[in-house]
Structure formats: C-alpha cells, structure tokens
Amino acid sequence: MGAKIEALTGMPLSGYSYGIAYATGGITEENGIKYLRIRNQDKSYPDCIAAEIGGNVFQSHYHEKIGKNLQYVLKARQIKALPPPENIPDKAGFCRAYIEIHGLLDLRNAKNGSGNRIKALRLRIYGNETILQFINQQLPAKPKKLQRIKKENGETSAIYFQGKAEIKNIFQWIDGTPKNQKIWDKWNEIL
Incomplete structure (x- = not known):
C-alpha cells in the first residue's frame, strides 16, 4: 500500500497528513454532511493537507473574537472519516506531525550522579489518551507511563521521555519529509 492510504472517499493522504488530522482536526457534521475540519494557528498544517487533496485554507476570526489567536482552517469535505492510526502505514510520518503539534522539547532542572544541578533533556507529548498510547507503542523507546x-x-x-539517547533515537526515527522546518530548527537548537 506504500506511504499513503485512501480515506473512505478514495482520497490519498500521507501518514504525516493523518498525524495533522488527528492532532489538530476532526470529523465535523454540518447540515447532515460529515467532513474533516483542520484548524491550527500555523498555516503550514492545513496547507499540507490542502496540497494533497485540494481545497482552500482560510482564516477563521472566531477565536480572535473571544480573545485567542487567529486560526487557519481547511474544510476537507471529501474526507468523511479517518482510519484508525494502526492502519496508517507511515507511522513515523504520523508521529512526526503529532509530535510537532503536541510535543514540547525542553531542558529540565535535574541532578547528576554527583548531586550537582544540571539541565537535562526532556520530551513531553500531550494529547488524547488513545492516540498517546498508540504513539507510545510506535516510538523507538521504552514505553512510558x-x-x-x-x-x-x-x-x-501526556507521556514524558527524559533520556538523551532515547530522545535522539525518537527524533532520528520520526525525521523525514514533509515537516515543519521552524519546529525542527527550534528542536535542533536544544538537541
């Protein structure tokens, strides 16, 4: 089946785009018609799916009215349902998108074996419990609680990864294209 599978309507999406859909979208019903709606502050995510299936990304000012940031929206009306993540062949692409959107790589305060304070690498991934359990089983690391x-x-x-070697293995495994280069540039500064 390759790196792409077809949604129930026959439209192909990459694992990365399915990761975006699960991280920042969902199936919506409007006037009795179901479709995939993607919404994010970073326009590159809805643009990525639009490039694969067509459609126009537009600005939604609804969140501005309630004091939040502007969001970009894609209504992918040709996608009526999402496959379960385990049926998506490109698991690394799926995880890459989800972690870009819901992951946080930072340095935490810790103590080394000598009791000295150090900054230690930490990757936190937030989100839906079912999706996190799936991602936890895919990543090349010991599953976390x-x-x-x-x-x-x-x-x-959330799931937390705190071993430097483990985190580097995760990033090597999910690295690929497409990706949000701005996010990866920030991560590379920390790594």
Whole structure:
C-alpha cells in the first residue's frame, strides 16, 4: 500500500497528513454532511493537507473574537472519516506531525550522579489518551507511563521521555519529509 492510504472517499493522504488530522482536526457534521475540519494557528498544517487533496485554507476570526489567536482552517469535505492510526502505514510520518503539534522539547532542572544541578533533556507529548498510547507503542523507546494532567479547561494526558539517547533515537526515527522546518530548527537548537 506504500506511504499513503485512501480515506473512505478514495482520497490519498500521507501518514504525516493523518498525524495533522488527528492532532489538530476532526470529523465535523454540518447540515447532515460529515467532513474533516483542520484548524491550527500555523498555516503550514492545513496547507499540507490542502496540497494533497485540494481545497482552500482560510482564516477563521472566531477565536480572535473571544480573545485567542487567529486560526487557519481547511474544510476537507471529501474526507468523511479517518482510519484508525494502526492502519496508517507511515507511522513515523504520523508521529512526526503529532509530535510537532503536541510535543514540547525542553531542558529540565535535574541532578547528576554527583548531586550537582544540571539541565537535562526532556520530551513531553500531550494529547488524547488513545492516540498517546498508540504513539507510545510506535516510538523507538521504552514505553512510558501515561500521565493524566488536570487543567483549568479539563483533563489531558501526556507521556514524558527524559533520556538523551532515547530522545535522539525518537527524533532520528520520526525525521523525514514533509515537516515543519521552524519546529525542527527550534528542536535542533536544544538537541
């Protein structure tokens, strides 16, 4: 089947685009018709899917009206459903997009074996529990315990990776194209 599979309507999407869809989109129903809606502050994500299937990305000012940032939207009306992640052949591409959108690479305060304070690498991935469990099984690292995090607007889940070698292996495995170069440039500064 290769790096692309077809949605229920016969439109091919890459693993990366399916990762975008799961990370920042969802199936919406409008006037009794279901379709995929992608919404993100970074225009490159809806643009990526639009390049694969066609369609126009537009600015949504709704979030500005309620004091939040401008978002870019793609209504992919030809996509009526998303396949389960385990059916997507390009798992690295799927994970790359999801981690770009919901991942955070930073340096945390830690102590080394001598008790000295150091900055240690940490990768946190946030999101839907089911998707995180799937990603946890795909990454070339020891599966991590799913953390539940309570926030003001509800509850989310996260997985944390803290070993430098493990994190570098993850980034080597997910690296590929397409990708959001701005995000990767920031990550490379930290790595």
